[in-house]
Amino acid sequence: MIDVSQTINYKVFTLNRPNRVVIDLYQTEISPQLKSDREKGLIKKVRIAKNNRNRSRLVIETDDIVFYKVEKIAIGSNPNFRIIIDLKRSYDGSRRLTAASVNKTNLIVAIDPGHGGKDPGARGSKVIEKDLVLKIAIRLKKLIDSEKGMTAFLTRSDDSFPCPGKAKNCSQRESLNERIRRAKEGNAHILISIHADAFSDPSVRGATMYALPDSKKIPKGSNYKVMYHPKSRVKVKLNKGVSNRSFSRLRPSQVDAYDQSIDLGNFILQEMKKDVRVRKLTSREAPFAVLKSTQVASVLIETSYLSNKKDEAFLINIKNQDKIAKAIVRGIKSYSSNIKRELSK
Ligand SMILES: [Zn+2]
Numbered sequence: 001m002i003d004v005s006q007t008i009n010y011k012v013f014t015l016n017r018p019n020r021v022v023i024d025l026y027q028t029e030i031s032p033q034l035k036s037d038r039e040k041g042l043i044k045k046v047r048i049a050k051n052n053r054n055r056s057r058l059v060i061e062t063d064d065i066v067f068y069k070v071e072k073i074a075i076g077s078n079p080n081f082r083i084i085i086d087l088k089r090s091y092d093g094s095r096r097l098t099a100a101s102v103n104k105t106n107l108i109v110a111i112d113p114g115h116g117g118k119d120p121g122a123r124g125s126k127v128i129e130k131d132l133v134l135k136i137a138i139r140l141k142k143l144i145d146s147e148k149g150m151t152a153f154l155t156r157s158d159d160s161f162p163c164p165g166k167a168k169n170c171s172q173r174e175s176l177n178e179r180i181r182r183a184k185e186g187n188a189h190i191l192i193s194i195h196a197d198a199f200s201d202p203s204v205r206g207a208t209m210y211a212l213p214d215s216k217k218i219p220k221g222s223n224y225k226v227m228y229h230p231k232s233r234v235k236v237k238l239n240k241g242v243s244n245r246s247f248s249r250l251r252p253s254q255v256d257a258y259d260q261s262i263d264l265g266n267f268i269l270q271e272m273k274k275d276v277r278v279r280k281l282t283s284r285e286a287p288f289a290v291l292k293s294t295q296v297a298s299v300l301i302e303t304s305y306l307s308n309k310k311d312e313a314f315l316i317n318i319k320n321q322d323k324i325a326k327a328i329v330r331g332i333k334s335y336s337s338n339i340k341r342e343l344s345k
Contacts, residue, residue: 002058003080004028010083012070014227018044021068021085021227023058030056042066042087065090065258067224067294090226090294091214093189094260095252097297098236100189101336102247102343104149107190109332110183111144111154112290113137114195117161118169122198124306127316130159133194135318136303140192140325147329153186155179176289183296190264191298192328193290196315198307205308206279207272207324210300211265212291214258219292235259236342244344255343261291265299267338268331275323277304277311301328 002023009026030048039045045061066087073082100107113133115121121129137154144152155178156162162178163170170178183191197208215226236257238244246254265283272278283299291298303324304311314320 002083002085003078004083005080007075007081012068012085014068016065016228019062019065019227021060021062021066021087023060023070023083023085025056025058025083026054028056042089060085060087062087062227065227067218067226069222069224071223086224088224088294090217091258092252092295093217093293093297094214094236094257095255096295097189097260097264098255098257098339098343099250099252101339102250104336105248107150107332107336108186108188109144109150109152109190109192110186110188110296111137111140111152112179112183112191112193113154113156114193115161116156116159119161119172119175122196122306124196124198124312124315125309126312127306129196129198129306132196132306132315132321133303134159136321136324137194139321140194140328143325143329144332147333150332153188155182173289179290180293180296180298183293183298188296190332191290191293191296193288193298193300195300195302197302197305199305200307202307202309205305205311206277207304208279208302209265209269209272209283210286210288210291210302211261211283211298212285212287213262214294216285216287217292217294219289220287235263236339238343247340247343261297261299263338264297264332264335267335268299268301268328271327271331271334272301272324275327276320277314 008028011024014021030050042062042064043060044063047059049057051057067090069086071084075081115130141152141154144150162175164174164178218224239254239256242254262283269278288300291300304315306312
C-alpha cells in the first residue's frame with residue numbers, strides 16, 4: 001500500500017529479468033521515515049527512489065512471474081490518497097504438477113464429474129450427462145487408485161450438485177468454485193473435469209480436450225493482469241543448482257514450469273485418440289471456470305456428443321467408458337515420464 005498526502009498521477013508497468021512491478025509516482029517527495037520491508041513471500045526486494053525531479057519510482061522485485069492488480073482509494077474515503085498493489089502467484093499449479101509427476105510418490109488427481117443433482121447437463125436419447133460422467137469418473141478413480149504413486153478423489157460421488165458448506169442449493173458459478181475448492185482442499189495436483197457434449201447439429205461428433213495457458217487463468221471480473229508472457233519454448237526446467245538426483249523429492253520451488261495444464265491435456269488426448277474419436281489433436285482453450293485455478297493444473301474433457309447417435313451408443317457401452325478411463329490414466333503416465341525426460345536434459 002502506498003499512501004500519498006494528495007491525489008497524484010501514477011503509472012504502473014512490469015519488467016522482466018529480474019521480474020519487477022514498477023510504480024512511477026508523479027510530483028511526489030519520499031518521506032524520510034519510509035522504510036522498505038525485507039524479503040517476504042513473493043517479494044524479493046522493494047526499492048524506492050526519486051529518479052528525476054518530477055517522479056519517484058517504486059520497484060517491487062518478485063521471485064516469480066506474478067498476477068498483479070492495482071487499485072486506488074480516493075482522499076475522503078481514506079485520510080490519504082492510497083494506491084494498493086496486490087500480487088498473486090501465477091504458475092503454482094504447473095510447478096506443483098511438475099514436481100509431483102517426477103517424484104512418483106504422491107500424485108493426487110481430483111476427478112470432477114460435471115453437473116449433478118438439479119443440473120442434468122446434456123441429454124441424449126438414452127442417457128443424461130450427469131449419470132454418464134459419474135460412471136466414467138468412478139471407473140477412473142478406481143484405475144488411478146490401483147496405480148503406484150497415484151491417488152484420486154471425486155468432487156461428487158453421487159447424484160448431487162456440489163455446493164459450498166452445507167448448502168443444498170447454489171448457483172452454477174458457486175458450484176464450479178466449490179469443485180475447485182474441493183480439489184485444492186484435497187491437495188490435488190490435477191483436476192480432471194469430465195463432461196459429454198450436445199450440439200444443435202446432430203452430425204457433430206468426437207471428444208474435445210480443453211485447457212488454459214497459465215497466463216489466462218485469471219477469474220472473470222478480476223482486475224488482475226499477468227506480468228508478462230514467457231516467450232521461451234522450454235516450458236519446464238530445473239532451477240539453477242538443482243540436480244536431477246533429487247527426483248524422488250523434488251519441490252515445486254525447484255522447478256520453473258508453466259502451461260502444464262495444456263501439456264497434460266495433449267498427452268491425455270494422444271492416448272484417447274487410440275480408442276476414442278477425437279475432434280482435434282491438441283487441447284483447445286476455453287474460459288471454463290474449472291480451468292482457471294492457478295493452484296491446480298486442470299483439464300476438461302468433453303468425452304464426445306450425446307446429441308450424436310453413434311457417439312451416444314459408444315459412450316453408454318461400459319467397455320468404452322473403461323477405454324476412456326484407461327486412456328486418461330495412460331495420458332497422465334506418459335505426461336509424467338515425458339516431464340522426467342525433459343528435466344533430465
Ligand atoms: Zn457438461
